Structures are given as structure tokens and as C-alpha cells.
Amino acid sequence: MSEVPRLPDEFAGLQVLVAPWDSERALLPAPPRLLVREGRLALRGEARGDRDERGVLWLPYAPRVDGDTRQRYAEVHGRRQRLLMARLRCQVCGRPSLHVPGRGTAYLLPYAPPETLLPVREAGEWRYALEANPPVCAEHLRTGPLWCDGLRRVRGWTVAWVLRAPVSGVQGYVYDLDDLERPPVLDYVPRGDPRLGAVVAVQLVRSLERVSVGESCPPGA
Template sequence: MPKPRRLITVPYITVWSGERRASVPALVANPRSGRIAYRRELLADRDERGVLWNRTESRPGKGRPQYARVHPYRQRYVMRHLRCQICASPADRSHLGVLWLLHDDRSDWPGWPEQMTVTHPPVCLPCARLATRLCPHLADRHVAVRVKNPRIHGVYGFLYTPVPGSPHPMPTTEVTVPYTDPQVRRVLAGQLVTLLRDCTLVDLADELATTATVR
């Protein structure tokens, strides 16, 4: 008799092995502005700010989860709408703000993580404990933070530079670029970036205990 399959939770933003990066022709660049483009663009290729995004199939559940990779469109959706990166329901919110789990880097600067930019979306309380086990960046040290005024900041992706004598630019480095920076027109975006403002560090165990008591 076959053994029953163990159900596992896969974060909503995780890429599955069956989701291939779409096969597209080489990018082209405007010779004057440097703005990159696909030769035949689709409506979904650019966000509302006009930035070009990496085309990736959306077939969640197809194949095996690739926990170290993030799906561009699903990440953008939950980040923009402040939804949980694990289950995609609304992220937890209190009078102190929206709940984020971050790698604990409090020694980086006084007041950390105020004014920090992140690509990791927020979480809901039911998924918070699970996130500490499923998300690679939280594996060793993590901290819970409430953010009262998160703001969409820009994108993370590959910066493309012109190639002399060729219409096709080449990717040079991975960058975080604010929407206000003219260089954003040369970025093939893979993740949306949020700026954390009005941050309060909280105890995740206390947050979970309070929720359990209320229920």
C-alpha cells in the first residue's frame, strides 16, 4: 500500500520548477533614452509606472517548489496590496502597523530598520511562525516588525547597459532602483521594493499569544 503523501505549505511567492521563464527574443533599447523593451510587448509586461518586468509562467503547484526563487508577478501582487507572502491573504495589521518578519540586522545602524528597503512582503499572524521555517532569509535570525507607513519605493532586477554597435543591451548587475531614478527605465524588474517607515520592533511570541487569547 503506498504511503500517504505529506502535505507541505509552499509560500505563495515561491517559484515552482514547472514555471519557466518565458522564452523571449533579446531585449532592445531605445538609442536615446536607453529604455529597454521586448520587441513584441504584452500589456502585462510593464507595471503602472512603465517599468519592464521579467516574463515568467504562472503555474503554481506545477513541479517542485524552488524555495530560493521568487515569482516576479506573485511577489509584486502581494507587496503592492500588503498581503501575506505565504498564503496571499491580507497581512496582519494593528495600531502599530503591518507585520513584517526580517532577518535580524539590528547592529547595522541606530534605529534599524527605519528607512530600510525590502523585497520580502509582509505576513499574516497565522503564517508568521511558518514563515520562520520556510523562508531561507529568516532561517538563522529573525525579528518581527510593525510598519505603520510602508511605501512602494522601486524595483529590484537586472540593470541593462548599451552595447556599442548592437541594438541589444546586456545585463550587467543586479540593482535596487527607486522609481524616481531615471535608470529604472534600464532595469528588467524581478521584485517590487518597499520602504519601511515608522517601524516598531515587536515580540512575535507575544503577538501570537495575544491572538490565541483573543480567540
């Protein structure tokens, strides 16, 4: 007997916090709105929420329009991703993520062979997998693969249990401070990197330092 609740087969009507609503378009800034102030990127008319507590600028989004009921599930709303990831909240509902003592926090990720999630020792140094998907709560760990078409059919899924995953940096658009007209390059920028003053961040990234890989299902299985 299955204890998994029945859910709609498709996403329709389901709300996923980390995904943008259709009207929430990313507004990649360009001059003259984007400028350099005190040696770092700034926005003309910058608002309080435009930077995080470390002073990193975040990608602005158009607000959700009243009556917009469609979400783009394959995409990420960067500002919500940052809050969910920073607070280890469920990426679907925003409730506290599942944490099991001794196992860690539950992440439901697109399918990944276990060795790609585990730390690797290279030339005497540990190299860790980087992750931008926020974790999930107990309910969505169980039900995510059922209703998420992308995980179920397209990408497959892997459960990772993570005991230690410090915030390690951001993924974002890196600008040339000497020439803001140049198209920015999307890159991972670690904490402490001087390029943090030249980045418009899109996602908060954690480094998976103590991981065990749980159940998984490759795409198409």
C-alpha cells in the same frame, strides 16, 4: 499550552505564493527579444502584464507546467512578489496582511539585528532600510517560523512592525541601452531614477520609515 497549530516539519506540499514553482523559470531577456524602443527597454511581442502601471518592464517567467508540485522556497517569483508587496498581501497565502492599529503591518523577515531595520540619521538626512519581503497574515506570522526551514534553522527570523513603508523603487537587472549584449547588473533602482527605463525589474521594494522591531530568533538558536 501552545496554541500554535501543528504543521508538517518540512515544506513538502505547502504552497507559498511568493516562491516560484519548479517549472516557473525566470526568462532573463536578451536581444533580439530585448530591444530599445522610444529610449527605453522593450520586449518583442510585449504582452500587457510585462509592464507595471509606471511603465517599468518586469522579468518574464515560464508558466507553471501541469503536474509540477515542487516549489523553490529560497527564491522569489518576481511578478507575484510585485502584486503581493504592492497590495500588502501575505507572502504565503495572499490574504490581507496583519495590521494592528498603532503598531503597523507585520513582516516576518530573515533575522536582522534591530539597528539594521531602524532609520538612521546621516549628515542631516534619514536613511531607511529597504525591504522586498512582502508582509504576512496573522496565521503565517505565528506559524511561519515553525514550518519554514530557512527561517527556523538557516537564517533565523525577526518580526518587524511597520507603520509607514512607501514603495521606494525596484530591484532589477540594469542594462546598458547602448549595448544590450552586455550582461546586466542587478541593482536597486529608486523611483524617479532615469535608469528605470533600462531595468528589467525583479522585486518591488519598500522603504521602512516607521518601524518597531518585535520578537526575533537568530539563526541556530
